[in-house]
Amino acid sequence: MLAFEDFFNQARDSRLGPYCETLNSALQSGFYQHLNGDLPDWLDTYKALPELVPDKIVFDAEAITFGSAEQVSDQQRQQLVDSLQLLHPWRKGPFNLFGVHIDTEWRSYLKWQRVEPHVRPLGGKYVLDIGCGNGYYMWRMMNQQPRLVLGIDPSQKYLMQFRFVKKYAPQVPLHYLPLRSEDLPNDMAQFDTVFSMGVLYHRRSPFDHLEELGNCLVSGGQLILETLVIDGEINEVLVPTGRYAQMRNVWFLPSCATLKAWLERTGFINVRIVDVGRTRVEEQRATEWMRFQSLANYLHPDDPDLTVEGHPAPQRAVVIADKP
Numbered sequence: 001m002l003a004f005e006d007f008f009n010q011a012r013d014s015r016l017g018p019y020c021e022t023l024n025s026a027l028q029s030g031f032y033q034h035l036n037g038d039l040p041d042w043l044d045t046y047k048a049l050p051e052l053v054p055d056k057i058v059f060d061a062e063a064i065t066f067g068s069a070e071q072v073s074d075q076q077r078q079q080l081v082d083s084l085q086l087l088h089p090w091r092k093g094p095f096n097l098f099g100v101h102i103d104t105e106w107r108s109y110l111k112w113q114r115v116e117p118h119v120r121p122l123g124g125k126y127v128l129d130i131g132c133g134n135g136y137y138m139w140r141m142m143n144q145q146p147r148l149v150l151g152i153d154p155s156q157k158y159l160m161q162f163r164f165v166k167k168y169a170p171q172v173p174l175h176y177l178p179l180r181s182e183d184l185p186n187d188m189a190q191f192d193t194v195f196s197m198g199v200l201y202h203r204r205s206p207f208d209h210l211e212e213l214g215n216c217l218v219s220g221g222q223l224i225l226e227t228l229v230i231d232g233e234i235n236e237v238l239v240p241t242g243r244y245a246q247m248r249n250v251w252f253l254p255s256c257a258t259l260k261a262w263l264e265r266t267g268f269i270n271v272r273i274v275d276v277g278r279t280r281v282e283e284q285r286a287t288e289w290m291r292f293q294s295l296a297n298y299l300h301p302d303d304p305d306l307t308v309e310g311h312p313a314p315q316r317a318v319v320i321a322d323k324p
């Protein structure tokens with residue numbers, strides 16, 4: 001059975017100690033009640049992964065890299081490919097495990113390049129990444145030696161992608177709990193930096209999400225929020241009727257001015273939009289590690305400024321804010 005002892009062992013002796021019981025209850029009443037039917041297969045494959053100690057670990061590169069190709073036999077390499085492909089689709093990355101390059105749907109380093117220059121130094125800090133996906137950005141943060149990085153995301157497949165990778169760096173203070181931000185205790189104001197990237201537009205109530213983010217930050221802590229936006233003036237918001245770029249679960253796409261006002265309304269200060277840009281097919285595309293449709297299929301065939309449904313094409317903003 002999947003356990004989270006590594007996290008709880010580290011958290012118990014940290015600022016998060018008083019919250020361990022509540023976090024464990026949330027896992028018991030959520031995650032453990034809705035286990036993915038493929039989980040037993042994933043766990044068997046995880047246990048059979050080659051036992052290897054990487055001769056290098058590189059966090060500060062486009063592809064997070066564990067070990068080198070010379071460390072594995074052809075047979076081990078094929079075993080790695082087959083095991084990792086079991087967790088298809090790989091959306092966030094790339095990763096390189098012993099020469100196996102996981103060319104993910106997203107070139108996630110492009111987002112990290114837009115975000116990282118605005119993040120306060122993470123050395124010795126407590127960091128929370130809400131909607132962390134398979135953990136790509138958390139690995140990128142490791143270069144700065146934070147005290148503890150916790151990612152939460154309800155996806156059990158992403159949890160397993162994270163675990164497969166972490167097998168080769170078990171000692172790093174980096175953890176993943178399969179929880180939603182709604183599941184977090186609302187008095188856990190313990191994190192110096194909170195990331196929420198690509199989550200706000202999935203929430204039916206953006207204000208509840210912004211409040212959850214604030215609840216997790218220490219006074220003076222920094223929020224890094226990244227989300228889909230539209231061009232427009234203050235109070236302009238797109239609420240797509242039906243799908244947006246083929247996604248069913250997209251609710252609120254504010255203009256930048258609206259997003260800033262929402263953050264101020266929920267009590268954040270020093271709110272600044274530090275980056276706005278269109279998502280390009282060079283950044284999000286199908287690969288052999290993500291064989292489903294991708295951005296090129298979601299854009300209007302006659303007008304790449306529009307989605308297939310006729311909405312404005314995906315444009316994302318990075319916003320930085322402080323908790324007073």
Ligand SMILES: C[S@@+](CC[C@H](N)C(=O)[O-])C[C@H]1O[C@@H](n2cnc3c(N)ncnc32)[C@H](O)[C@@H]1O
Pocket residue numbers: 092108130131132133134152153154155158179180181182196197198199202
């Ligand atoms: C578009 S992906 C973004 C992943 C990553 N943060 C990034 O920016 O590339 C959205 C992620 O948020 C997760 N998610 C959706 N609703 C969530 C919630 N309420 N709490 C935490 N994670 C959530 C999804 O499972 C998914 O992995």
